[in-house]
Amino acid sequence: xxxxxxxxxxxxxADMLAIKNALDEHGVAIEKLDDGSLVQVGTLVYxxxxxxxxxxxxxFDHSLDDFLGLIEVNQIQYLGEIVGxxxxxxxxxxx
Numbered sequence: 057x058x059x060x061x062x063x064x065x066x067x068x069x070a071d072m073l074a075i076k077n078a079l080d081e082h083g084v085a086i087e088k089l090d091d092g093s094l095v096q097v098g099t100l101v102y103x104x105x106x107x108x109x110x111x112x113x114x115x116f117d118h119s120l121d122d123f124l125g126l127i128e129v130n131q132i133q134y135l136g137e138i139v140g141x142x143x144x145x146x147x148x149x150x151x
Contacts, residue, residue: 059105059138061126066116067108070142074107075100082120086143097135098124104142 057068078084081103084096102123109116118126127135 057138057142058108059101059135061123061131062128064126066105067112067114068101068104068138068142069108069111070104071107074103077107078103089139094132095124097132097139098127100139101127101135104139 059066059068075086078086078100082099084099084103086100089096089100099120102118102120105123106116106118108114
């Protein structure tokens with residue numbers, strides 16, 4: 057899966073290392089995303105993008121602030137849908 061932010065396209069990888077890095081580096085726990093923090097969702101996507109680039113050996117030179125600055129307010133629902141897809145939210149609802 058990929059995400060387009062402005063003119064940038066980032067591969068995304070939602071693996072345990074990305075989730076661990078989000079928690080260790082920025083205190084973002086996926087268990088608490090339901091609290092509705094938009095910045096936390098953006099931060100999680102940042103770690104998925106950084107990990108996706110690492111796995112595909114694509115250069116990733118963005119700080120968290122730089123990455124968040126690429127996200128426009130009208131893309132917030134899009135981010136939520138992507139995170140839900142990556143984390144299998146639809147699969148959980150069907151169980």
